Amino acid sequence: MKLDYDVAKINRMVMDNIPPAGGFQDTVLRAMREAVEAGGKRIRPMLMYETYKLFCGLNGREPDEAEIAPFMAGMEIMHTASLIHDDLPCMDNDTLRRGRPTTWVVYGVDMATLAGDAMMIQTFAVMSEAVLRMKDTGAGARALHTMAVKSGIYGMTGGQVVDVENTGRPLDAEKLDFIYRLKTGALLEASMMIGAILGGAKEAEIRTVERIAADVGTAFQIRDDVLDEISTDEKLGKPIHSDKESGKTTYVTLYGIEKAGEEVARCSAEAIRLLDETGGDNETLKMIINALIDRDN
Numbered sequence: 199m200k201l202d203y204d205v206a207k208i209n210r211m212v213m214d215n216i217p218p219a220g221g222f223q224d225t226v227l228r229a230m231r232e233a234v235e236a237g238g239k240r241i242r243p244m245l246m247y248e249t250y251k252l253f254c255g256l257n258g259r260e261p262d263e264a265e266i267a268p269f270m271a272g273m274e275i276m277h278t279a280s281l282i283h284d285d286l287p288c289m290d291n292d293t294l295r296r297g298r299p300t301t302w303v304v305y306g307v308d309m310a311t312l313a314g315d316a317m318m319i320q321t322f323a324v325m326s327e328a329v330l331r332m333k334d335t336g337a338g339a340r341a342l343h344t345m346a347v348k349s350g351i352y353g354m355t356g357g358q359v360v361d362v363e364n365t366g367r368p369l370d371a372e373k374l375d376f377i378y379r380l381k382t383g384a385l386l387e388a389s390m391m392i393g394a395i396l397g398g399a400k401e402a403e404i405r406t407v408e409r410i411a412a413d414v415g416t417a418f419q420i421r422d423d424v425l426d427e428i429s430t431d432e433k434l435g436k437p438i439h440s441d442k443e444s445g446k447t448t449y450v451t452l453y454g455i456e457k458a459g460e461e462v463a464r465c466s467a468e469a470i471r472l473l474d475e476t477g478g479d480n481e482t483l484k485m486i487i488n489a490l491i492d493r494d495n
Contacts, residue, residue, distance in 0.1 A: 245389045252480055256399075
């Protein structure tokens, strides 16, 4: 499914929140900016914005782009930072990302590590500055806390720890699900939860959104496993079969491609079912979820 969304607008939003290159830090700033400029689907900011719009509508509010934009930008900055670190020789040792040499290949391991570190910190600089300007600082603080938890040791970073530590070792389904939920799902969960929080969602609604995003994240990662088996380097913009070659256990290696496809369908159906329970106009959100799950790259 082709998704019609103004990605260029999101790109500008993100780039506006990365410091310009120059000065004594020029090398790392260029590395940061080039990593963002390399492109991407920008799915996480899209999910955040559409969830925000959904709950604004349910609460009789007009969406305020100025309120949500810094959080959208910060989320994509964090996601890009995670990719820079993922590609490092001490992690996945990838040399190609989105059809381009990875950051460490171009700038060296030291500058790539620092670029990723700087971008993670920049995420919180951008978001916290937005909170200081908000009328409802309570909602802003809750959103900021959600981002911290979902990107930290109990979220994305924790998932990466378990993934790296177990590379080359056989994994059971429970540990693999844990990795998927944290490493891939956590930032998707944060994206939708922050949208819901800033849109005025109640606690029970925020928890439902978290469950929706968890299902989306699992389906996304399993689809990624399938694409690593059936796609091409050109389509993916990175080498295929990299998981197999690095000795990683995936859903496909545990259950096979057919079962993987069935699980993607089950998780996506459950996400849509829960989304429908929230009510409101969620058609664009559904389109994004389906495009994310049905993608071929």
